[in-house]
Amino acid sequence: MKFYSISEVAAKFNIPESTLRYYDKKGLLPLLERDEAGRRLFSEDQISLLETIICLKNTNMPISGIKQYIEWVVEGATTIELRLEMMKNHKKAVLAEIAMMTESLKGIDLKITRYKKHIQEGKEK
């Protein structure tokens, strides 16, 4: 089984090593193996878990929420309904945030239009 070093993972995801260590300390990377020298070994499973972590982070889930999710993953099939509920709720939150940003974008577009017009009128004189 192939293992990745922390620097490889950091490069792969373009994330500082310090962040990976921080996530580990925060409990986002349980089951992380170590070599004889105590160095972290990331398995393929860890990599795909990390992909999930990044996906949740990209959608602004707090570390504490991600941790809960990961704990449920580790706990196994008995937590699937909990995970489903969490993901459904999270999806709602994400859609709400996208909706809010999209709405606010209208206000920004309005300004852009107004400023462009103003500049155009200035040039016409």
Add this chain to the structure above:
Amino acid sequence: MKFYSISEVAAKFNIPESTLRYYDKKGLLPLLERDEAGRRLFSEDQISLLETIICLKNTNMPISGIKQYIEWVVEGATTIELRLEMMKNHKKAVLAEIAMMTESLKGIDLKITRYKKHIQEGKEK
């Protein structure tokens, strides 16, 4: 001219008064008037400026950026090109963030689908 007290504005926008004071201290509310007792008086102009501030905040512009924008607004028509550039750049950033969230949402949807299927299969046995 109608003026609003800090508590009225807080209620209107559903924002804590402390946040309004914080924004004022950070320079997001220049030209804010005061009554004889030193209490803040929000004019209609302040209200619409505040709407803009909230719009920019909703789209994750940092306080420092909002401050810069407000300063340009106060400075007047000479800064319109700067404001246009800023809003165009900000729009790009917002679209990028929406795109990233939308993309990550796919991963979340995948999990939802998978979990639902798993639960369904569990019930069928």
Add this chain to the structure above:
DNA sequence: TGTTGACTTAAACCTTGGTTTAAGTCGTAT
């Protein structure tokens, strides 16, 4: 007259999400 209630301030405090630092341990190439 005094005591609420709505405001004020400066300063301290808080949380989140990391980053940086200092000191140390390995394995390997010279």
Add this chain to the structure above:
DNA sequence: ATACGACTTAAACCAAGGTTTAAGTCAACA
């Protein structure tokens, strides 16, 4: 043998964005 590069840790540090606290002012009401 030693020196280098890749890793380790705990603890300190940081920035952003507020929130809370303590002490005070003022107007109006009982």
